[in-house]
Amino acid sequence: MKTVKNLLILFVLLPSLGYAQDLAPGLRFLKLGVGARACGMGEAFTGIANDGSASYWNPAGLGYIESPEILVMHSEWFVGTRFEYISGTIPSNIGVFGLSFTYLTSGKIEGRNEFGELTNTYENSDLGVNIAHGRRIGKNLLIGLGFKAIYERIEKNTGTGIAIDIGSLYRLPFGLNIGLVAQNLGSGIKVGTENTELPTTFRAGCSYKSLTSIGELTPAADLVVDINGNTMENLGLEFVILKILALRLGYRIGLQQECITSGMGLNHNIGTLNLRFDYAYTGFSDLGTTHKLSLCLTL
Helix, strand or coil: CCCHHHHHHHHHHHHHHCCCCCCCCCCHHHHCCCCHHHHHCCCCCCCCCCCCCHHHHCHHHHHHCCCCEEEEEEEECCCCCEEEEEEEEEEECCEEEEEEEEEEECCCEEEECCCCCEEEEECCEEEEEEEEEEEEECCCEEEEEEEEEEEEEECCEEEEEEEEEEEEEEECHHHEEEEEEEEEECCCEEECCEEECCCCEEEEEEEECEECCCEEEEEEEEEEEECCCCEEEEEEEEEEECCCEEEEEEEEECCCCCEEEEEEEEEEEECCEEEEEEEEEEEECCCEEEEEEEEEEEC
């Protein structure tokens, strides 16, 4: 029997983190944004995607990366749920390759029978392994492709599957970028006796970088459409001051609960290494707040 905690995770928390109209449980970790920088900007990152989180947001953005990079993220969600992400990117003469791991766990859940008696403890979890490649085609066009291996465990039932991401980025004059992505293409997976469809999503995003006397100002916007035609709009803003301090704001529209996000980042050079620390805050009107921490090392 599912406990009150388990029901909360499956039917209250996770629908609020995905699209409002998608209430079926399963594979929601594929919808959860990664990287505190992107999340602080309201997840309006399709037209930017120029760091180690590009494997998730838009694999074409890997083509921007010129040096090896490692990015790790930790997030504490509600009722003991944890969300982790780690990625590594390596440039080569045929483009940039990225390898990333995504992990979502509910923590320990107490199973009880109809009389409220403890029967066992278990853990629901999801794991994704993504191999992606992005490269430039000519001066202004980037393309990318990603393959995901998916593993899901719900109590004692498990399932595996494959998903594909396809992305592109085009750099227009005057600092304007446009990105297009199809995420989680595939046939879904079977967990126990239940078939779970992949949360296929289509994203279109744009960003504009302008220079000021003290730094770079980048507004961004994404339109996100799922396979059922449900839409979400993400708006974000990043202001990088003297290449050291970054301030970020974002707003997500189209969820059961609209979300306000904010964040900051600090850059520090250690010899030839660059270390970037990012923090993101997301506020849900009823459920409370979540926090993400990221560390990005550029070699």
